[in-house]
Amino acid sequence: MAKVRGAIVVDTERCKGCDLCVVACPTDVIALNTQLNGKGFNPAYPANHDACTGCMSCALVCPDMCITVYRYKPQKEAV
Amino acid sequence: MSEILTPEEIIKKGELVFKKTKFMTDANLSYCPGCGHGVAHRITMEVIEEMGIGEQTIGVAPVGCSVLAYDFMNIDMQQAAHGRAPAVATGIKRVFPEKYVFTYQGDGDLAAIGTNETIHACNRAENIVIIFINNGIYGMTGGQMAPTTLEGMKSSTSPYGRDVSTMGHPIKITEMVAMLPGVCYATRHAVHKPGLVRKAKKAIRKAFENQRDKKGTSIVEIVSNCNSGWKMTPVDANIWLEENMLPVFPLGDIKG
Numbered sequence: 001m002a003k004v005r006g007a008i009v010v011d012t013e014r015c016k017g018c019d020l021c022v023v024a025c026p027t028d029v030i031a032l033n034t035q036l037n038g039k040g041f042n043p044a045y046p047a048n049h050d051a052c053t054g055c056m057s058c059a060l061v062c063p064d065m066c067i068t069v070y071r072y073k074p075q076k077e078a079v
Numbered sequence: 080m081s082e083i084l085t086p087e088e089i090i091k092k093g094e095l096v097f098k099k100t101k102f103m104t105d106a107n108l109s110y111c112p113g114c115g116h117g118v119a120h121r122i123t124m125e126v127i128e129e130m131g132i133g134e135q136t137i138g139v140a141p142v143g144c145s146v147l148a149y150d151f152m153n154i155d156m157q158q159a160a161h162g163r164a165p166a167v168a169t170g171i172k173r174v175f176p177e178k179y180v181f182t183y184q185g186d187g188d189l190a191a192i193g194t195n196e197t198i199h200a201c202n203r204a205e206n207i208v209i210i211f212i213n214n215g216i217y218g219m220t221g222g223q224m225a226p227t228t229l230e231g232m233k234s235s236t237s238p239y240g241r242d243v244s245t246m247g248h249p250i251k252i253t254e255m256v257a258m259l260p261g262v263c264y265a266t267r268h269a270v271h272k273p274g275l276v277r278k279a280k281k282a283i284r285k286a287f288e289n290q291r292d293k294k295g296t297s298i299v300e301i302v303s304n305c306n307s308g309w310k311m312t313p314v315d316a317n318i319w320l321e322e323n324m325l326p327v328f329p330l331g332d333i334k335g
Contacts, residue, residue: 006096007089018113018313024273041112049086056097057273063117064108065099072084072093 004073006054010044011066017041021058021067027051030058100125102133102153109147113313115303116145118270119212122280123183124152126287136179137171139164141193143185144219145212162193165200168207179290181208186227187217190252194226197252204261204295208286211252211298214305215324222308226250229327234308249327253300257334263295264335267328269302271317275330282332289335297335302328 008029015037021044022030031047044066046052054071084092102124110116127136133154140148142161149156159167164182172180189197189211200207216234217223224234224241227249231240241249257265264286268279279301286297302324306316 005084005089005093007086007093009090014107016112020113020271020313020317023314023317046086050083052086054089054093054096055273059097060273060276061118061271063110063112063114063121065103065117065121067097068095068099069097070090070093071096072089 004053004071006052006072007049007070008046008052008054008058009068009070010046011068012037012043012045013039014064014066015041015043016064017043018063019044020061020063024057024061026055026057027053100128102128104151104153106150108151110144111307113304113306113316114144115214115270115301116212118276119183119210119279119301119303120145120148120151122270122276123181123210123283124154126280126284127154127179130284130287132179132287135177136181137175139168139171139180139182141182141184141188143188143217145183145185146219148183162188162191163196164188164193165196165205165207165209169200169203169205172205172207176206179208179287181210181287181290183210184212185218186211186213186215186252187220187225190226190250194250194252198256198259201256201259201262201296201298204263206290206293207296208283208290209296209298210283210286211300212303213300213328214303214308215249216305216308218305218308222305222310227252227328229323232323251328253298253333256296256298261295262298262334264289264297264299265333266298266335267300267302267330267333269320269325269330271304271320285335300328302330
């Protein structure tokens with residue numbers, strides 16, 4: 001049961017809170033933070049980070065390039 | 080091995096699969112939240128990075144929302160007068176035939192004031208790439224009606240909706256120029272869904288490869304949203320785009 005796991009890093013100061021990544025995420029990882037960023041937007045943050053698979057859907061639709069995606073494949077370690 | 084890794088450990092141990100391309104500057108994009116311009120900028124620059132042609136590429140920025148594209152694209156850029164980007168790109172390409180030249184234009188720029196330049200650059204088979212962002216409205220100036228505005232669509236200069244009997248039909252520039260023998264590749268894409276972003280990127284790559292192979296003009300239309308101009312949230316604007324724009328501007332290759 002080697003499950004691919006992912007993680008995202010959101011540049012909250014760059015984020016404009018457009019909500020597109022929240023809709024694009026197939027595993028409902030991302031939500032908008034109630035805390036505002038410096039520009040007064042509600043930035044995206046990984047609310048349910050354990051469900052992330054590193055599929056990059058959020059990063060592909062993000063117009064402001066705020067999201068960096070990492071992916072980890074457990075079977076790689078066994079080899 | 081069913082170890083549970085924390086996100087921090089994944090970031091440390093895992094591989095980096097996506098980050099901002101170095102050909103986009105760190106400047107904050109001046110576009111509205113959710114605007115398709117950001118994605119279109121990014122995929123263009125990613126293609127340039129993947130083809131390794133960053134130092135040989137010259138972009139021509141238009142007038143419109145993307146007028147500041149030279150602030151965001153970390154390559155050589157030239158500003159053109161309103162609608163004249165294909166004419167300026169023609170000049171640049173003829174002086175530097177070995178460089179890659181592309182124009183990045185919106186629908187108010189390319190389909191309205193610049194129709195003449197666009198059609199004649201395509202007709203001369205100028206070896207350039209035209210990236211055409213179609214959002215059916217003049218975004219920067221406050222949501223006025225553009226030639227590509229849909230029938231019945233409300234804008235600040237057509238408050239009762241576009242009436243085709245007096246205002247004409249939405250113009251399909253990509254289909255028009257596809258008829259010209261000088262155009263080797265005409266295609267239409269969208270960037271509101273992850274799968275469509277991948278397809279649009281492939282199309283832009285093919286367009287730059289056509290330029291490398293000296294095949295003629297390539298035009299890549301990207302149907303995008305304008306949530307401020309349409310007076311919607313970004314998510315609603317993408318749904319509206321899918322339901323209303325795409326039937327009029329169907330996606331796919333038109334030529335090539």
